[in-house]
Amino acid sequence: MFRAPPARFVVNGAEFDYAGDPRRTLLDFLRYDLALCGTKKGCDHGQCGACTVIVDGKRVNSCLTLAVMQDGCEITTIEGIGTPHHLSALQRAFIKHDGFQCGYCTPGQICSATALLQELRNGWPSIGEPDDDLRERMSGNLCRCGAYSNIIMAIREVIEEPAA
Amino acid sequence: MKGFDYARASDLSDAIGSTARLIAGGTNLLDLMKLEVETPEVLLDINRIGLDQIATHGEGLRIGALVTNADCAADLRIRQGYPLLSRAILAGASPQLRNRATTGGNLCQRTRCGYFTDLASRCNKRQPGSGCDAIGGVTRNHAILGASVNCIATYPGDMAVALAALDGVVQIAGPDGMRNVPVRQFHRLPEDDPSRDNVLAAGEVITSVTLPAPGRGRQIYRKVRDRASYAFALVSVAAIIDMVDGRIARADLAFGGVAHKPWHDPLVGQVLLGERPSPALFRHAAELLLEGAQGHGGNDFKIPLLHRTLGAVLTEATGGSDVFQL
Numbered sequence: 014m015f016r017a018p019p020a021r022f023v024v025n026g027a028e029f030d031y032a033g034d035p036r037r038t039l040l041d042f043l044r045y046d047l048a049l050c051g052t053k054k055g056c057d058h059g060q061c062g063a064c065t066v067i068v069d070g071k072r073v074n075s076c077l078t079l080a081v082m083q084d085g086c087e088i089t090t091i092e093g094i095g096t097p098h099h100l101s102a103l104q105r106a107f108i109k110h111d112g113f114q115c116g117y118c119t120p121g122q123i124c125s126a127t128a129l130l131q132e133l134r135n136g137w138p139s140i141g142e143p144d145d146d147l148r149e150r151m152s153g154n155l156c157r158c159g160a161y162s163n164i165i166m167a168i169r170e171v172i173e174e175p176a177a
Numbered sequence: 178m179k180g181f182d183y184a185r186a187s188d189l190s191d192a193i194g195s196t197a198r199l200i201a202g203g204t205n206l207l208d209l210m211k212l213e214v215e216t217p218e219v220l221l222d223i224n225r226i227g228l229d230q231i232a233t234h235g236e237g238l239r240i241g242a243l244v245t246n247a248d249c250a251a252d253l254r255i256r257q258g259y260p261l262l263s264r265a266i267l268a269g270a271s272p273q274l275r276n277r278a279t280t281g282g283n284l285c286q287r288t289r290c291g292y293f294t295d296l297a298s299r300c301n302k303r304q305p306g307s308g309c310d311a312i313g314g315v316t317r318n319h320a321i322l323g324a325s326v327n328c329i330a331t332y333p334g335d336m337a338v339a340l341a342a343l344d345g346v347v348q349i350a351g352p353d354g355m356r357n358v359p360v361r362q363f364h365r366l367p368e369d370d371p372s373r374d375n376v377l378a379a380g381e382v383i384t385s386v387t388l389p390a391p392g393r394g395r396q397i398y399r400k401v402r403d404r405a406s407y408a409f410a411l412v413s414v415a416a417i418i419d420m421v422d423g424r425i426a427r428a429d430l431a432f433g434g435v436a437h438k439p440w441h442d443p444l445v446g447q448v449l450l451g452e453r454p455s456p457a458l459f460r461h462a463a464e465l466l467l468e469g470a471q472g473h474g475g476n477d478f479k480i481p482l483l484h485r486t487l488g489a490v491l492t493e494a495t496g497g498s499d500v501f502q503l
Contacts (some may be wrong), residue, residue, distance in 0.1 A: 017183035035183035035220070038207075058208050059274055071276040073249070077204050078277065081183050082222055125273065132272070137251045140267045141406075152406035153271025 021086035024049070027094030031080045040064045042080035043090060051091035051120045055155070062154035065121040065128075066090050072128035075152075086087035091120035092126055101176070103127055114158035125154045126168045133172065147172075186223045194352040194380040197221035201243055202277035211293050214303055228281075229382055233257070236390035239348075242281030242383045246336065247272070249280060256355030259388060261396035261415055265339035268400045271407050277478040281383035282313040283336050283349065284363065288374045288437050292317060293367075301327045302371040316475035318409065321467075321483070323436040327372030329473055332364060332438050333409045339398055341431035342415035342440040345388050351381040360386065361431075371437070388414075394419030394427045395494045401486055408452045410434035412483045418449075418494035425449045425495065430465070435483060442466055454495035459488045 019032035024047060031042060043049045052075060054144070055063030059074040066075045067089040095101040103126050106112070113119045113124075129150055141149025147165050156164065186192045192199055197399055198217035200425040201224060228241040230345040231252050238254055249255055250266040270278065278286075292311045299308035311319060311329050318327040340360040347358045364375045377383070400413040412434045419427035427445040431439050445466045452458050463484040470480050 015180045015182050018185060035181060036178045058211065059204060059271075062271065062273060065273055072273050073276050074204070074273045077181070077207050077274075079203070079207070082200075082203070082224065084185070129272070135251070137247070138263060138267060140264055149406050150272060153273045175341060 015016070017081045020081045022083040022085060023087045025088070025090060030138040031083070033080070035079060035081045037080040038076055039066070039068075039078050039080050039083055039088070040075035043075060043088075046080075049090050049092050052124075053117055055118070058155060061118070062125060063118050063121040065124045065154065067124055067128050070128070072153075088111075089124070089127075089160075091101050091124055094123060101127065101145075102171045103130075103167065106170045107164070110163045110167040110170070111160065112164040113156070113160050116155045118154060118158075122151070122154050122156065122164055125151060126164075128169075129168070130172065159160055178209050179213055181217055182208075182219045183222050184219065186221050186226050189226050189228070189350060189382065189384065189447075192221060192226065193224050193350050193381045195221050195302060196379070199223050199382065200246070200281040201282040203282075204274050204278050205282070209287065209294070213296065214294055223382075228324045234387045237388040240386045240388070242279060242282050242385055243338075243451075244280050245282070246270070246275040246278045246283060249336075250275065252364035256485060258391035259339075259343060261342060261395070261417060262336065262339040262388075262397050264396075265335040265400075265415060266396060266411075268332060268410075268413070269335035280336070280386055282384060283334055284340075284360075284386070285375065285377070286331050286334055288332040288364070288367075289370075291315070293330060302330060302367075305370070305372050307466040312473060315461055316473040318434075319473055319476045320436045320441055321470045321472055321479045322432075323438070324462050324471065324473075325367045325369065325371070327369060328372070328437065330367070330437060332374070332436065333434070334439070335398070335400065335410065335413060337364070338413055338431045338433035338439040339415045340386060340388075341441045342417055343388055344428050344429065345386045347383055348385045348387065349377065349381050350384050355384075360439070361441045367437045371494075386496075392399070392417070392419070392427065394429075397494050399490050400487060401482060412479055412484075412486050414486050414490045416490050416494050418491065420495055423453055425452055425454060432483065432487075435470075435479060451489070454491065455499060456492075457489070459491045460484075460493065463487045 017035035053063040055061035059077040064075040094106045197219035229243040250263045256263045298310040345360040394417045397416045400410045402408040408431045415431045417429040428449040431441045
């Protein structure tokens with residue numbers, strides 16, 4: 014057995030310990046150990062964004078970081094963003110604009126866009142064209158159904174709606 | 178993934194002289210570990226040792242090795258004084274990866290190609306002496322400058338290309354103390370040992386990268402790639418060009434996607450200095466840059482592409498509006 018110190022971290026407000034095989038990615042920990050299966054495994058190599066979660070306020074690929082590396086971190090998955098009866102503004106907008114077909118990439122899209130809203134509030138720059146910038150900012154999330162234009166419409170609506 | 182032991186460093190001294198493989202963002206290392214291209218026996222997590230600040234350094238800046246790419250690109254001092262660096266970082270990877278990738282880790286990402294990551298292929302970088310299946314294979318992304326008979330892979334990063342143009346310096350801590358290595362000399366050409374991408378020795382740790390005073394001039398990073406976003410450069414040009422009285426007074430250039438390392442050729446900048454911008458001058462600079470360039474079939478297009486991209490960047494940087502003619 015390979016050695017590693019335990020890690021203690023928070024997922025969607027609840028504290029968890031991990032003391033297993035250091036090879037466990039955060040993605041596999043969420044899905045297999047916590048049964049939080051909203052987070053999806055697409056490519057498992059950081060190319061598709063389906064596994065996107067929010068760690069300490071930043072969107073990251075949960076497939077490219079280890080569970081043991083999360084010691085002291087605060088993680089939010091799609092299960093921590095909204096519930097069927099209490100959807101987030103982005104979730105409502107995705108439904109309104111048909112921002113998905115099969116839905117497999119959707120949890121990653123929503124987590125990514127949720128963090129993107131904060132990046133915009135923080136004034137983070139982007140090299141996208143000014144009128145087309147959301148496409149650049151969402152380029153880490155692929156959608157094989159090709160719902161991109163509706164995804165962008167949904168995110169744009171949330172950005173443009175006045176703060177509640 | 179092969180098994181490994183994992184430990185957390187609590188300060189820099191834990192990492193200096195360590196025989197473990199250091200992990201920071203892990204975006205490149207874990208990807209390669211999953212493919213079993215990288216098979217470290219021990220990982221040392223250095224995310225909790227500090228080195229995550231950007232600070233004033235003389236008239237320039239010192240970027241800690243563990244500053245993330247996202248934080249570096251968003252930093253107002255970087256955006257104002259070194260927009261080239263911010264834009265190069267933002268031209269690379271995805272927002273999710275930039276939130277994890279670090280300044281030091283990004284410098285250390287592997288120079289690589291599809292044959293390096295395919296265990297069924299021969300690769301001198303992955304397995305020294307085994308041969309190179311890229312030569313004679315599919316070469317769209319491969320090197321046109323500085324390659325050897327042993328390796329034609331390209332360094333895929335954007336940040337380091339900007340740092341090379343800006344003449345940044347890498348601070349390295351080792352068992353025998355600190356040393357400084359200019360970014361332009363940090364990465365290696367493949368020569369007869371493609372397994373080594375850079376000059377870091379065993380037990381050494383990057384602690385920061387310093388940037389000189391911003392200086393004058395227009396800063397441009399132009400990246401040409403197969404997709405509009407989230408793709409490696411086919412070619413890229415990083416340029417800082419200053420004009421005084423209609424003549425070129427500063428010309429610092431570096432190139433990505435074309436060699437085993439960020440490519441910097443001082444002669445290309447020198448030939449521009451003191452001259453008035455003209456298509457003939459830019460053509461001369463491009464010819465000098467591409468003297469000795471060699472395609473491998475699938476990447477032959479990179480030679481005229483780099484020629485034209487340099488011409489376009491120089492035209493834009495010197496205020497020209499005419500379309501650059503090859």
